[in-house]
Amino acid sequence: MEAITLIDQSVCPGDVVLDVSTIANHTIKLGGGLRQDGDVISVTKSGTLRFSNPNKYWVQISQKRYVPQQKDSVLGIVVDSRSDNFLVDIKGPALAFLPVLAFEGGTRRNIPKFEIGTLLYVRVVKANPGMNPELSCTDASGKAAEFGALKDGYMFECTTGLSRMLLSSPTCPVLDALGKKLSFEIAVGLNGRVWVNAASPHTTIIVANAVMNSETLSGAQQRIMVEKLLQKIQ
């Protein structure tokens, strides 16, 4: 099977990953970046092919724009407000809708007033192709849980790959190293946006720069980079 040779390898659009006719009676689950073309599974986006037992294939992609997925936590920017929805930009193919009532204890009488340009930490509730994604400022059980407007702080953009790395467990090395020496709060959106807030602008800048630098470094290199950065200013 060609699939075995391409797993964990970089693939390009057009590459054939699997020939379905050679497998007997199997259900295969295809994730992002793959599509079925007759008998053949081919790649549509460049990235690294991944496989997880027993039958899931997907391409791990890192790009600047975001593909909305249900249950993702993202950072959105309010672009407009309507009577029943806020229009929020989440770096996807379409603007997302945030219902005015999608807040903890939200009723028609206490609709929040978000100005255009407000940064929000939200959860994607619905993301169907061709429809505008729907967001919510509550978790699945209806509690506020840190969702909502982010005040102060500094927001910067990055690739979706870096966002996923920052949110990986165990804790990503750069955040771990920074957390040991500095005190700050950070919100990472899976859509390639990161927000940092700290008591002084000085700390905010260090954290932001460290995170932006870490995109191009391995775990050990990240720790060394953070150490050097902190040494310079202390």
Next chain:
Amino acid sequence: MEFVSPEGLRLDGRRPMEMRQIRAEIGAVSKADGSAIFEMGNTKVIAAVYGPREVQNRSQQISSHALVRCEYSMANFSTGDRMRKPKGDRRSTEISLVIRQTMEACILTHLLPRSQIDIYVQVLQADGGTRSACINAATLALADAGIPMRDFVTSCSAGYLNSTPLLDLNYVEDSAGGPDVTLGILPKLDKVTLFQMDSKLPIDILENVMQLAIEGCKAIASYIREILLENTNQLEYRRGV
């Protein structure tokens, strides 16, 4: 005028079946969602892709597909004499349309309904084959932006001068007035998405010239693949995977 010497060398010292040196770079425009520079000999082209994003002009929104827009322009300084009107002339409009249709054939537009993908291609230095270089650059830029595609589109030109099929014409050979075939193919799927020709050619010779262009396209495809894989590997390495 002699375009192929009796020894079989062209004006720039190439053999008839030899392509110019190609070079590509991904990610040149940091603000764009995807970008690439593509050079074929002295022809240098830069492509930037924005999207998929919300359609700017509501009236143009397509409910079942993504809207693909393409703009081709030549920099003032790209040709020998400084150009006065680089955009909006007939040739630019035609080439914009050609590139758009070629790329639309390979982008999986039905996966991104109601959205817009913008492709901007600019020629920085023109020495023949700008159309092909633009398509190759656009392919790389689209792959860099993570837009789902069936396959790459690669393009190459071929001509027929002094009774010899020639691959990858430069400006002098192009302006000789002989036939100029531009071909765009999906290499893995082996399908033709662009086939344009200037001037006239007998049909039996057309087959040879087309075959030559297809081989040129396949060679470009393997180079583009290498560049893209190298870029992907770099990103993976940097993230420590």
